Amino acid sequence: MAALSEVGRFMLAGDPTHPPPALRADTTAAALRATGTPAPPLDAAYFDRLIGHLTRTGTLPSPL
Known part of the structure; x- marks a missing residue:
């Protein structure tokens, strides 16, 4: 699902022009x-x- 969105490029680091941020x-x-x-x-x-x-927001399905 993340790969289908714009933010997925940052999260998965599949695109070398969009490396993940350094979060610590x-x-x-x-x-x-x-x-x-x-x-x-x-x-x-x-x-x-x-x-x-x-x-x-529909990011996750409802647990119910």
Whole structure:
């Protein structure tokens, strides 16, 4: 599914002109600390919001 979308070119790195971004947890955490922004907890409420958004937008099928 990702390969069919524009963003799939970045995620799968199948196109050498679109390499995946360098994302690392430590650099993200450092950037948040530098701005004084607390990282949100990765709790059940976060995952409920994440899955809810992905099913509402049709990215994932509804689990029901």
